[in-house]
Amino acid sequence: MAKMQEPRHHRSFSITRLIRYGWVALSLLLVACHVDMYDQPRYEPYEYSAFFADGRSSRPPIPNTVAVGQFQDDPHFLTGMIDDQFATTLPFPLTADVMERGRQQYNAFCMSCHGLVGDGDGLIAQRGPLVVTSFHSERLRNVEVGYIFDVITNGLGRMYSHAARIPPEDRWAITAYVRALQLSQDATLDDLSPEERERLVGTESEEQ
Amino acid sequence: MAQIFKPNANAIIRVSIITGILLIIGIILTMVAIYRSTYYTEVGVAKAQSVPFSHKHHVSELKIDCRYCHATVERAAFAGIPTTDTCMSCHSQIWLNSPLLETVRESYRTGEPVQWSRIYDLPDFVYFNHSIHVNKGVGCNVCHGQVDQMQLVSQAQPLYMGWCLDCHRNPEQYVRPREEVFNMEWAPPENQLEMGRRLVQEYEIKVENLSDCYICHR
Numbered sequence: 001m002a003k004m005q006e007p008r009h010h011r012s013f014s015i016t017r018l019i020r021y022g023w024v025a026l027s028l029l030l031v032a033c034h035v036d037m038y039d040q041p042r043y044e045p046y047e048y049s050a051f052f053a054d055g056r057s058s059r060p061p062i063p064n065t066v067a068v069g070q071f072q073d074d075p076h077f078l079t080g081m082i083d084d085q086f087a088t089t090l091p092f093p094l095t096a097d098v099m100e101r102g103r104q105q106y107n108a109f110c111m112s113c114h115g116l117v118g119d120g121d122g123l124i125a126q127r128g129p130l131v132v133t134s135f136h137s138e139r140l141r142n143v144e145v146g147y148i149f150d151v152i153t154n155g156l157g158r159m160y161s162h163a164a165r166i167p168p169e170d171r172w173a174i175t176a177y178v179r180a181l182q183l184s185q186d187a188t189l190d191d192l193s194p195e196e197r198e199r200l201v202g203t204e205s206e207e208q
Numbered sequence: 209m210a211q212i213f214k215p216n217a218n219a220i221i222r223v224s225i226i227t228g229i230l231l232i233i234g235i236i237l238t239m240v241a242i243y244r245s246t247y248y249t250e251v252g253v254a255k256a257q258s259v260p261f262s263h264k265h266h267v268s269e270l271k272i273d274c275r276y277c278h279a280t281v282e283r284a285a286f287a288g289i290p291t292t293d294t295c296m297s298c299h300s301q302i303w304l305n306s307p308l309l310e311t312v313r314e315s316y317r318t319g320e321p322v323q324w325s326r327i328y329d330l331p332d333f334v335y336f337n338h339s340i341h342v343n344k345g346v347g348c349n350v351c352h353g354q355v356d357q358m359q360l361v362s363q364a365q366p367l368y369m370g371w372c373l374d375c376h377r378n379p380e381q382y383v384r385p386r387e388e389v390f391n392m393e394w395a396p397p398e399n400q401l402e403m404g405r406r407l408v409q410e411y412e413i414k415v416e417n418l419s420d421c422y423i424c425h426r
Contacts, residue, residue, distance in 0.1 A: 112270065112271065112276070127270075
C-alpha cells in the first residue's frame, strides 16, 4: 500500500491542536474561583473597613445619642440609684435562678481577681502586684446593694468598669451573689437551724 | 484527495486519550489534595498576631473564663473579641513594662483598636450562631479543640459542611450538661449516648429539621 506524505498544513494543524488541548483551559475556567459568594460585600462584626478613616466597620455610637430600642427609663435598674441615693433593693425579685445566674457570672468575671468566696485572693491577685479588696469587711458588708452594682458598672480606682461586657440584669445577679457571699462568710453558728448545726458540729467532732 | 489521517494518527489519538484521562484524574486528585491540605483548611496553622497573646497562659494557667474576654458568646451570634479595655483591666497593673504588650498600651493611648487576624471564618453564605450552641450544651472544645493548650490559636478542624451535619443529625453524640460548656477538660463519659439522648429531650433540640438547608443557608 502506498503511503503518501503530505506537506504539513500549518494552519489546520494549529486549529486541531487548539481543539485537542483547549479543554484544559476550558476546565480551568469551569473551576475558576467563586470567591464572590464566599466574601460578600458586607461587613462581619469587627471586620476591617477601608472606607472609614479609623478602619473600623463597627462604628462607635455618636456621643449623646441612644440607639433605637436601647432607651430604658429605669435609673434603679441601670445605675443602681434612686433619687441620687444608692438603692437598697434589687430592681426585680430575688429567686433561686437569679442567684444561680449570679454565681456563674461571678465565677466568670470576678473570681480571677476577688477569689472564689470574695477574700480578694484570686489567682491574679495571688501573682501580684494587683492588690484586690476583700468583700468581708465591716464597711463593705454595710454598703447598699446599689453601691456594689455601681462599682461593677463604673469601676472604682484600679478596678475597671464591667458595663460593656455584662448586661445590667447579670450585674444585678452578681450583686445579689456578692451579698450572699458576705452573709455566708460572716455567718455564726446561731444563724443555722438546729438540724444544720447538728450536721456541722457532727462532722467537726468526727474530724477531731 | 489527500488523506485526512496520517499513519501516525492512531498513536497520537491513543496517547492523547490516555494523557487526557490521566490529566483529568490528576486535576481531580490535586484538587482533592488541595481541598484537604492544611493550605486550604488551615487546620493547625497558627497565624501571626500583632500581640503574642497566649490562651495557654491566660486560660490554663491563670484560669480566666472564656466569657471574661468573649463576653457575648452566650447572648449573640458573634462570640466577641476582647476590647483593649478588657486587656487593660489587668495589664494596667500587670506586666506594665513588657515590650510584648506595647501594641495594647498604644491602642489604649490612641483609641485605635488592636488588629487581630481571624482564625475561624465561615463563607459568608453560611449562617452561624454561638448563643444557641452554647445554651444547648455544645462545648467550646467540641468545635475549637483544646484552645487552653494553644500558645497561638489555630483551627482544630476545617469547618466542612459535613462536619456541621454530622452533629446536626445526631447531636446526642456531643451534647453535655449546660454548666460544663466552658469546661475545657470535659471529656465524653462512657454513657454519652444515653445522657446525650436525655439532654436532647430536656433542651428541646429539634433534630428533625436541624439538617434542613435553610438552617445554615438563609
